[in-house]
Amino acid sequence: MSAQFLQFLLAGLTVGAIYALVALGFSIIYNASQVINFAQGEFVMIGGMCTVWLANAGWPLPAAIAAAVLVAAAVGLALEKLAVEPARGASVVTLIIITIGASILLRGLATIVWDKNIHPLKAFSGEAPIQLGGATLLPQSLWVLGVTVVIVLLLSWFFGRTLLGKALLATSHNRLAAQLVGINVRHVLLASFGLSAALGAVAGILVAPITFTAWDVGVMLGLKGFAAAILGGMGSGPGAVLGGLVLGIVEAMGAGYVSSAYKDAIAFVIILAVLFFLPSGLLGRRSSDRV
Amino acid sequence: MLEAKALASHYGRIPALKGIDLAVREGELVALVGANGAGKTTLLRALSGVQPVSAGCVLFDGEDITRASPHWRVRRGIVQVPEGRQVFGPLSVEDNLLLGGYTRKRAEGARGLERVYAMFPMLRDKRREAAGTLSGGQQQMLAMGRALMAQPRLLLLDEPSMGLAPRLVEEVFETVHALKSAGTTIFLVDQNARAALAIADRAYVLETGTIVHAGTGAELLASKQVQAAYLGL
Ligand SMILES: Nc1ncnc2c1ncn2[C@@H]1O[C@H](COP(=O)(O)OP(=O)(O)OP(=O)(O)O)[C@@H](O)[C@H]1O
Numbered sequence A: 001m002s003a004q005f006l007q008f009l010l011a012g013l014t015v016g017a018i019y020a021l022v023a024l025g026f027s028i029i030y031n032a033s034q035v036i037n038f039a040q041g042e043f044v045m046i047g048g049m050c051t052v053w054l055a056n057a058g059w060p061l062p063a064a065i066a067a068a069v070l071v072a073a074a075v076g077l078a079l080e081k082l083a084v085e086p087a088r089g090a091s092v093v094t095l096i097i098i099t100i101g102a103s104i105l106l107r108g109l110a111t112i113v114w115d116k117n118i119h120p121l122k123a124f125s126g127e128a129p130i131q132l133g134g135a136t137l138l139p140q141s142l143w144v145l146g147v148t149v150v151i152v153l154l155l156s157w158f159f160g161r162t163l164l165g166k167a168l169l170a171t172s173h174n175r176l177a178a179q180l181v182g183i184n185v186r187h188v189l190l191a192s193f194g195l196s197a198a199l200g201a202v203a204g205i206l207v208a209p210i211t212f213t214a215w216d217v218g219v220m221l222g223l224k225g226f227a228a229a230i231l232g233g234m235g236s237g238p239g240a241v242l243g244g245l246v247l248g249i250v251e252a253m254g255a256g257y258v259s260s261a262y263k264d265a266i267a268f269v270i271i272l273a274v275l276f277f278l279p280s281g282l283l284g285r286r287s288s289d290r291v
Numbered sequence B: 001m002l003e004a005k006a007l008a009s010h011y012g013r014i015p016a017l018k019g020i021d022l023a024v025r026e027g028e029l030v031a032l033v034g035a036n037g038a039g040k041t042t043l044l045r046a047l048s049g050v051q052p053v054s055a056g057c058v059l060f061d062g063e064d065i066t067r068a069s070p071h072w073r074v075r076r077g078i079v080q081v082p083e084g085r086q087v088f089g090p091l092s093v094e095d096n097l098l099l100g101g102y103t104r105k106r107a108e109g110a111r112g113l114e115r116v117y118a119m120f121p122m123l124r125d126k127r128r129e130a131a132g133t134l135s136g137g138q139q140q141m142l143a144m145g146r147a148l149m150a151q152p153r154l155l156l157l158d159e160p161s162m163g164l165a166p167r168l169v170e171e172v173f174e175t176v177h178a179l180k181s182a183g184t185t186i187f188l189v190d191q192n193a194r195a196a197l198a199i200a201d202r203a204y205v206l207e208t209g210t211i212v213h214a215g216t217g218a219e220l221l222a223s224k225q226v227q228a229a230y231l232g233l
């Protein structure tokens, strides 16, 4: 493996992990409600911006991070309560449009509460690059990868081992049967918005020291996360992770070996290609097994 | 125990239930028979709170529960085995059962699991398999077991014998009978009118959203009109 290839691979994995976290947020809400939440990127923005803001106000970084995740989760809950829940019974397309409206509103609010500037965030544990087989790795990349691994493990424990997690899965599979066993499906919807928002915020905080943050970072990161979720198969957890990593690596290789001018276009080409040739994605459930 | 008074429900503007009056008393097995599209499923769903009610009311232990949420009703002991079984296909058999006990305490869930496995040993053998891979009859047992996990006081059964081979139909009816003997109150909907009427204490006949006959199971079995319409005599 050439050092250059390794360098691109590490860069791809880092950004891919971020996409994976955003994609997981898309999938969790999609499972609970069949809604593609286009405000998912704004949770990413809120996480980063809120952390920067609190850190600049003198909060210790860990406290700022925890508070920012909670703020984003609260915004997620509010989005469900104030915008999605009142439209209960509306078509999925209507709900998707509501989330687009919410994303515009949240960006607007961010420019009012904060500003329109680009903000750096201090790396969690220094900037000294780590040498690795001829390539260099920033400590922040290790944070991104490590935290993503921990979150993926926690999520698979939650959905695979806890009754609450299984109740969420059951509701996404068969809402009527879930109601009939006594699951409060409105709480499930609320919980999935809160959880997705928290995941998005974590992604936004982890990536802020690498790419900086601003009121509008959610647009592109949201779209990349969406592309990753589509690629992996909307609604599939492992698919979201795989889709994120593949998208990140393809982007990094494309930028490195071809031209960085095409970096963002790759995500859109992937969205179109998947929709044309593989509508249920790499790991999505084929429509046939949802009889 | 359960009472419906002038209960009505619509799909859009099309009425599906047009003022249903019925009662199920503690310990009874009450059957509801009727042709395809009569509104049987709609009625059970309204009783479980997953189908909007446009007029009338539902009383449980004398309390008006017409507006109560589905999960609240399950907690109170109104539990349904829905038409078409509706198991959680990708989840394991055991997870399906544990979710059946979602409204109960964890310890009760463990005990319930033992009871259900004792009743349907096949479910224990298949407990790690995805529910969607079971045969129709096995899924029906699972759906029943899942409902029992919620410790029903009133069990609503929607076509538990639908699409099953005759031997399995018999097994389902035996199970229903055993549950009744064990003290569970049962409201049973079945296409198999003869078998349903035979084990029922009382029964109602539903036709296009209206109750047209009521009586003991034996009376309806003997009724000329019911025989002509539902028993193919
Ligand atoms: N989701 C729905 N939307 C519109 N109309 C419906 C819907 N579900 C049922 N109906 C109509 O309501 C009426 C009652 O249906 P329901 O399913 O309650 O009948 P049923 O007695 O359970 O029939 P079956 O024996 O086929 O199960 C039927 O005319 C049916 O076409």
Ligand SMILES: [Mg+2]
Residues within 6 Å of the ligand: B040, B041, B042, B083, B159
């Ligand atoms: Mg029916």
